[in-house]
Amino acid sequence: MISISVKIEPNSIKQITVELQGKIDDRKGLNKVLASRLADELQDHFRRKNAKPNKRGWAKKNFWNQLANATAVSSVSDSGAVVTVAEERFRIHVTGGVITPKKAKMLTIPLIEAANGLMASSYAQKFNRRLFTIPGRNALFERTGQGSESVIGQTNVRARQGKRTLTIPLAARSTIRPVYALVPRATIPADPDALPSAEKIQTALLEEAADWLDATLSDLA
Amino acid sequence: MIDFTTPIPLEDAVQSLGAKTPLGSALRSAELERLPVEIRERAFFSATVENERILAEMQRRILQRVQLVREQLANGESVTMDRGRFIAEMQDELDRLGYRPDPEKAGGLQDVSSAGRLGLIWDMQLAQAQGYAKWKTGQDKDLLKAAPAQELIRVESRRERRLWPTIWAAAGGKFYGEPGPDYPGAPGRMIALKTDPIWTAISRFGTPWPPFDWGSGMGLRNVRRREALELGVIKRDDKAQQPLSTPLNSGLGASVKGLPDSSRERFRDAFGDAIRFDGDTISYERQPDPSDERSQETVRESLQRRAREIADDGRGRIVRARSEDDASAWPSGFETREFEDEILSSTAAVAVGRKQLYHDEWAGFAENIARLIREWLPDEVAVAVRDGHVYAWREDLLTAGLDELHELSAGYPPRNGKLLGYGQDFGVEPYAVVSLRRADGTPAYGFQAPAPAASTFAKARARDFIDATGEAIRIFIDGKEVTP
Numbered sequence: 001m002i003s004i005s006v007k008i009e010p011n012s013i014k015q016i017t018v019e020l021q022g023k024i025d026d027r028k029g030l031n032k033v034l035a036s037r038l039a040d041e042l043q044d045h046f047r048r049k050n051a052k053p054n055k056r057g058w059a060k061k062n063f064w065n066q067l068a069n070a071t072a073v074s075s076v077s078d079s080g081a082v083v084t085v086a087e088e089r090f091r092i093h094v095t096g097g098v099i100t101p102k103k104a105k106m107l108t109i110p111l112i113e114a115a116n117g118l119m120a121s122s123y124a125q126k127f128n129r130r131l132f133t134i135p136g137r138n139a140l141f142e143r144t145g146q147g148s149e150s151v152i153g154q155t156n157v158r159a160r161q162g163k164r165t166l167t168i169p170l171a172a173r174s175t176i177r178p179v180y181a182l183v184p185r186a187t188i189p190a191d192p193d194a195l196p197s198a199e200k201i202q203t204a205l206l207e208e209a210a211d212w213l214d215a216t217l218s219d220l221a
Numbered sequence: 222m223i224d225f226t227t228p229i230p231l232e233d234a235v236q237s238l239g240a241k242t243p244l245g246s247a248l249r250s251a252e253l254e255r256l257p258v259e260i261r262e263r264a265f266f267s268a269t270v271e272n273e274r275i276l277a278e279m280q281r282r283i284l285q286r287v288q289l290v291r292e293q294l295a296n297g298e299s300v301t302m303d304r305g306r307f308i309a310e311m312q313d314e315l316d317r318l319g320y321r322p323d324p325e326k327a328g329g330l331q332d333v334s335s336a337g338r339l340g341l342i343w344d345m346q347l348a349q350a351q352g353y354a355k356w357k358t359g360q361d362k363d364l365l366k367a368a369p370a371q372e373l374i375r376v377e378s379r380r381e382r383r384l385w386p387t388i389w390a391a392a393g394g395k396f397y398g399e400p401g402p403d404y405p406g407a408p409g410r411m412i413a414l415k416t417d418p419i420w421t422a423i424s425r426f427g428t429p430w431p432p433f434d435w436g437s438g439m440g441l442r443n444v445r446r447r448e449a450l451e452l453g454v455i456k457r458d459d460k461a462q463q464p465l466s467t468p469l470n471s472g473l474g475a476s477v478k479g480l481p482d483s484s485r486e487r488f489r490d491a492f493g494d495a496i497r498f499d500g501d502t503i504s505y506e507r508q509p510d511p512s513d514e515r516s517q518e519t520v521r522e523s524l525q526r527r528a529r530e531i532a533d534d535g536r537g538r539i540v541r542a543r544s545e546d547d548a549s550a551w552p553s554g555f556e557t558r559e560f561e562d563e564i565l566s567s568t569a570a571v572a573v574g575r576k577q578l579y580h581d582e583w584a585g586f587a588e589n590i591a592r593l594i595r596e597w598l599p600d601e602v603a604v605a606v607r608d609g610h611v612y613a614w615r616e617d618l619l620t621a622g623l624d625e626l627h628e629l630s631a632g633y634p635p636r637n638g639k640l641l642g643y644g645q646d647f648g649v650e651p652y653a654v655v656s657l658r659r660a661d662g663t664p665a666y667g668f669q670a671p672a673p674a675a676s677t678f679a680k681a682r683a684r685d686f687i688d689a690t691g692e693a694i695r696i697f698i699d700g701k702e703v704t705p
């Protein structure tokens with residue numbers, strides 16, 4: 001008689017132990033099938049999260065679907081299997097953490113929908129806009145309306161052109177809007193719902209193990 | 222065990238994307254879609270992008286993402302590639318390479334430097350690599366049993382949705398169970414076995430994995446055995462599905478009418494005898510034997526290996542001929558190896574289908590040269606002499622007979638430019654002078670070509686040398702060195 005039980009450490013599904021009672025010849029086959037089911041459960045979970053609307057009401061960037069696409073069985077052996085989410089940005093949603101700029105001095109956080117998903121240079125090119133900073137304001141702005149042609153009341157702003165920084169005058173009464181917030185770091189809280197619950201995984205794997213046994217026994221019959 | 226702190230690259234996705242050859246082409250999207258799927262899946266291209274350096278830069282960055290490579294910065298930090306960075310870096314790269322969009326098309330999808338076009342390239346290439354990796358994983362006998370079917374579902378919302386149930390039904394697809402939330406008016410859910418040809422039939426790109434169309438937002442969900450039994454997709458006593466080993470075997474040809482000589486040369490350069498041009502039709506011919514340990518070779522690796530083997534064999538035969546025969550049997554310069562690399566690289570390129578014709582005038586030495594060449598070339602290469610001119614060509618790839626070849630190559634005035642697209646056809650204006658030189662600056666090969674296509678032919682012939690000798694070669698066009 002063969003029986004299977006699935007154990008998951010409390011509060012974590014990073015390690016799943018499947019205990020087998022009885023003689024099973026094809027352990028690798030079972031590991032493969034269980035890993036595949038786990039990958040399916042993760043993909044379904046990510047896609048459900050992806051279906052939720054963007055918090056700011058903007059067009060979605062489908063981050064969670066990208067995670068689903070990057071989820072797959074990576075390796076299988078007699079002793080276990082590895083399922084991977086081949087996407088660097090996932091980890092921080094599981095564990096939480098602080099993001100700091102790597103190349104630039106500041107992180108750019110989009111403040112308008114059109115800037116979402118674009119680096120500042122790409123936004124400037126796409127909309128043919130010059131982005132600039134104003135002393136004392138931690139944001140990248142763009143001009144949205146022409147101001148007075150008078151030199152009286154001009155404000156000097158700073159803009160990048162290639163690797164150079166230019167100081168350019170901004171006419172008085174020009175209308176401007178912030179496009180990106182500039183921040184030295186951003187804290188991403190751990191998402192308690194980044195992964196499916198341990199109970200759900202356990203139920204799915206037990207069902208899969210039972211189905212695998214059923215299919216194996218029906219092949220033998 | 223699952224460990225979410227160390228993401229592992231999808232090896233099949235890396236392999237699929239990494240094996241693609243950057244292939245510049247003037248073809249538009251609709252024309253590219255008509256190419257045989259076997260060619261499309263083995264080439265990295267983008268509509269109307271002819272500069273292969275641009276394509277190589279795109280491929281390198283997307284591969285960096287698939288491999289999850291962290292790039293080390295000078296400040297000690299490390300970064301990974303993502304969509305936003307890809308767009309920004311490629312915009313810089315295109316600017317550096319002198320790309321200027323047509324002012325009337327700037328910012329739109331026909332502008333390669335636009336965020337929309339670059340984002341689309343990123344999305345499609347990444348999705349195709351991941352789609353292939355999952356398809357390959359699913360074609361496993363244990364997994365075909367555990368999850369025998371898959372469902373076509375909406376994975377990303379779209380403002381305008383194609384009517385996929387209509388496409389599905391038109392392609393012969395069946396519906397099972399109650400309709401899902403994506404298409405509540407459909408007769409049921411769009412489910413089929415994983416080995417069912419429906420998956421290729423619904424794809425605009427001819428592949429059985431997603432994406433199935435440009436920006437479709439559709440994807441696949443596994444249907445496990447239990448659910449497949451409940452829905453009636455399978456029965457308990459059904460025979461097991463056999464994994465598909467070769468997904469792409471369309472056997473179809475596609476019209477390339479109007480394709481300029483330089484574009485045909487690019488295809489030949491990249492695919493050699495894996496493709497055939499039959500008039501205005503191109504088809505893919507290479508069907509590797511899965512039992513052959515070399516079947517995992519990419520087309521490029523295979524061409525390079527075969528050319529090197531032929532050239533190495535030829536080099537040995539030339540050395541023997543020089544040492545065994547009377548010096549008067551060979552032309553002046555033969556003993557100093559002046560012509561050796563040119564003959565070996567040209568004939569090896571003909572043998573693997575990357576070059577259409579070897580032709581040279583050897584006058585009184587022609588018979589000896591032809592006999593020697595015959596010794597190292599495979600049987601499928603024809604070698605012939607006419608009036609002191611030596612020819613070598615593959616009759617399955619170049620259907621012209623010897624009379625025609627001789628007339629086109631050695632007639633007066635010489636017209637071999639008509640046949641190959643380059644050579645000594647002085648009637649083509651403007652033309653450019655191409656010179657290939659070894660690393661030490663000594664000349665290796667030279668010809669004239671129509672100026673707009675000179676770079677394409679120069680790079681193809683440079684590849685002949687690199688494949689045959691393993692040595693670097695420098696390219697000069699009208700005296701100016703260009704990047705290989």
